[in-house]
Amino acid sequence: MKIIENPSQNIWSELIKRPLQNYETIETTVKLIFKEIATKGDAAVLKYTNLFDGVKLTDLKATKEEISEADQLVSAELKAAIQLAKRNIESFHIAQKTDPVAIETMPGVRCWLEKKPIQKVGLYVPGGSAPLFSTVLMLAIPAQLAGCKEIVLCTPPDKTGKINPAILYAAQICGVTTIIKSGGIQAIAAMALGTETIPKVYKIFGPGNQFVTCAKQFATQFGTAIDMPAGPSELLVFADKTANASFVAADLLSQAEHGKDSQVVLVTTDQLFLNKAVSEITKQLENLSRKAIIKEALQNARFIYLEKETDALDFINEYAPEHFIICARNAALFTEGIQNAGSVFVGNYTPESAGDYASGTNHTLPTNGFSKSYSGVNLDSFLKTISFQQITAAGIQNIGESIAVMAEAEGLDAHKNAVSIRIKTIQNEANGD
C-alpha cells in the first residue's frame, strides 16, 4: 500500500499508470493458434484444450443431459438469487430500448435511424478460480433482449471435462443457443473463424486474462468486432470524512480479491479517514479466504490524500476508473463532474458488489483508463444502427443543387451526375417531353 499526500499535478500521470500489458510475446502464440484453427477447426480446438486445460474432450458442445444435470446441482437458494438478479438486469436493460429516430431534414428528404440486433454474438466466460456465472447473466441477458439470433457461449471445462453447473444454469435461462466447452485463445479464434462445431460470430464479448484479451484484439483483423479490450479489474473510492471506513475497507478488499493484478485506489480529502481505512483493511483482511491474493493486490494499492475536492475530481477523471464509489457529503460534485468511469456507485449503502451481481447495471466495464473512450456493455452493445433515407421528386430538386456543387468541388462528377440525371428527368417529365 502506497500512501501519497497531496501529489502535485506533474506526478499524476505516474499515479494513474496501470501495470504495462505487453502482448508481443503472446501475439506469436495467438497468431499460431488462429492459423491452426483456420485450417484444422475442431481438431485444433480439442488439441489446445488438452494442452492448456489439461482435459481430453471428444465433444466440444455441452449436451442436453449436462444442462439438465446442472439444473439439479444448483441449489434452490442460488437459483432464487440468480433469478432475482436476472429480473433486475432485465429491467435495467429493457429500459435502454430506444425508438427509431426519424426526421425530415428538408421538405421531401426523410432520414431515419433504426437499431438492428447483431445476429451472431459470442460470449466468453472465464474459468479459473471463480466460476463467473454472473458474467453469463451480464452478457446473455442483453443479447437476448436485443434480439441476437445466435448466442454462443464459450467457457473452459474443468479437469474432468465439465462446466460449472451454475454457468450452465445461467446460460440456459438466459437463452444462450450454443454452449461450448472451450476457453482461452482457442475459444476466441474458433468464434472469430468458425469451426465445424463452433459458429463464427460477428462480435465477441466478455472478460478474460491477457491471452484472451490479445486473442480478442487479433480477432478484429478478421472483421470480428469486440466489446472492449479488457485489463485487470479496478476500483477507485472517493471518501470524505462522512464515509464509513469499515464499508470502504470492505469495498477495497472486495476489489483486491479479484486477482493479484487488481487495482485498488482510495482518494480522500480527510487524512484521518485515510488512516482509519488502512487500519480497517488490515483488520478485515485476516478473515478473508482469498487473503493471499488480496495481499499481493494491495502491494499496488494507492491511498491518495488531496486537500481539495475539485482536485480529487480532476484526478479521478484522469485515472478513469472502471468502478468508482462515491462516499461523500458533496456527492453531486462527483456524479455531475465525472467524465470518465465505467460504473459509478453513490453513497454509503452502494457497494460495488451490488453492481457486480444483482442491482441491474452491467458489470462488463472498461478498465485500464479505457472509459475515456469506451462504454461498458449495455443493450446498444448488441445492436447496430442503420441509417435510411427516402427522397421524393420534390426533395431531390430541393437538395440536388447543393449535392452537385459539393460533388464537383471534390472532383467526383459521377456523383454529380447521379443527381443531375434525376433532376433532368423530372424536369423533362414536367415539360411533357
Add this chain to the structure above:
Amino acid sequence: MKIIENPSQNIWSELIKRPLQNYETIETTVKLIFKEIATKGDAAVLKYTNLFDGVKLTDLKATKEEISEADQLVSAELKAAIQLAKRNIESFHIAQKTDPVAIETMPGVRCWLEKKPIQKVGLYVPGGSAPLFSTVLMLAIPAQLAGCKEIVLCTPPDKTGKINPAILYAAQICGVTTIIKSGGIQAIAAMALGTETIPKVYKIFGPGNQFVTCAKQFATQFGTAIDMPAGPSELLVFADKTANASFVAADLLSQAEHGKDSQVVLVTTDQLFLNKAVSEITKQLENLSRKAIIKEALQNARFIYLEKETDALDFINEYAPEHFIICARNAALFTEGIQNAGSVFVGNYTPESAGDYASGTNHTLPTNGFSKSYSGVNLDSFLKTISFQQITAAGIQNIGESIAVMAEAEGLDAHKNAVSIRIKTIQNEANGD
C-alpha cells in the same frame, strides 16, 4: 463486369467476398513509425511527411492566416452548399440525442445511465485525388454536437505544404480545435501517442487507405478506440422492373469512381433490367472524367439475377453492403428485412450522392461486411455511457441476500462481506446497539 444468373446458395460465400486486405507487410512499417513517433514526436512526423507526401514542413499546425486565406478562396456557391449540408447533418444528428435512462429496479435500488462526450477525438480526412471536405462535416459536426472538448483534425498537405481550402473552411465552421497538416500512418500514430504539437486523443475516426486502416487498428493496442476498420467503399443496388436503368447506372458509376478497388453490385429480379443497366453504364461512362478509375473498378463489379425477392434479400444480408439502394415496387420487404447494411437509400429519387453529401445521414459507414457488427458513425460514436447506481439502507437489505449468495457461490467472500458488513451495521443501528 461479371453477370451471374441465379447463383445457388453454395456459391454465395464466394460472391460476397471482397478483395483480401493483407496487412502483414504494412504492419512492419506501421510498428516502426509508431516507435519513432513515440520517441521523437514532431520531428518524426515531419520526417515522414517529407518522405511520403514529398513536402518539407516547418510547422505542423495550420495557422490562423491559412484558415482566413482559405475562407477567401472558397466560392460563395460552395459555401452555401456546405452550409446547407451542415444544417441537414446537424438536424439529423441532434435528433439522435437521448435522455438519460433511470429506473428503480427494486425498492431502494436506483440505476441510471448517462452519456458523456469523449473528451478528445481525432478526425482523419484523407488527401489524395479528391479533397474530402464532406468527411470533415460528417465527423466534426457530431463531435461538436456531442460536446467533445478537443477535436483534432489531421489531413495530408499537398506538395506546396497547403491544405485544400474547402477542408479548412469546413473544419473552421464545424468547431475543429486543432488542424494538423499530416496524413497517413504518421498522423494516426501521432494522434494515438501525442507529440509536442499533436494532442493525444482517445478515439480516432475517419476513412483512409490500407496504411491508415492498419495504423488505426494498431492504435487500439495503445488504448485508443477507433470508429471502425475501413475498407474500399461499396454499393449494392436492388432493382426490379419498376426501377429506372439510367438512374441505377448513374449510382453504380458514382460508386465506381471512388477508386479502382470500389465494390459495385447490382442485384435484380428482372433480367431485362439487368441488360438495360449494363448498356446504360457503358453509355454514361464515356462522359465521366474519372473514366479510367471507373473502368478498373467495374472489372470487379457483379450483376446478379435472382428470381425471388426473398432470395435477393437473403443474399443482400449475407453481403452486408456499406450502401444499399432499393429501387423496387416492394421496397418494404427490403427496408423491413434488411439486417446488415451501413446506410439504405429508398426509391428512385434517392441517390447515394445525397447521403454522401447533404441529406443529413452520415457517410462514414462500415464496409467489407462489417455492418454485420458495426454501426456507421452517428452521434453515439462520440459519446460513451456511464452507469450509476444509488442504493438506500432499505434497498441494500432488499437485495443484499441475493448478492451474498451469488458472491459465495463464485467463491468471492470479500464481495459478500462488502454487503453483509453494511446490513449488520444497519441492523445494529436499528437495534440501538
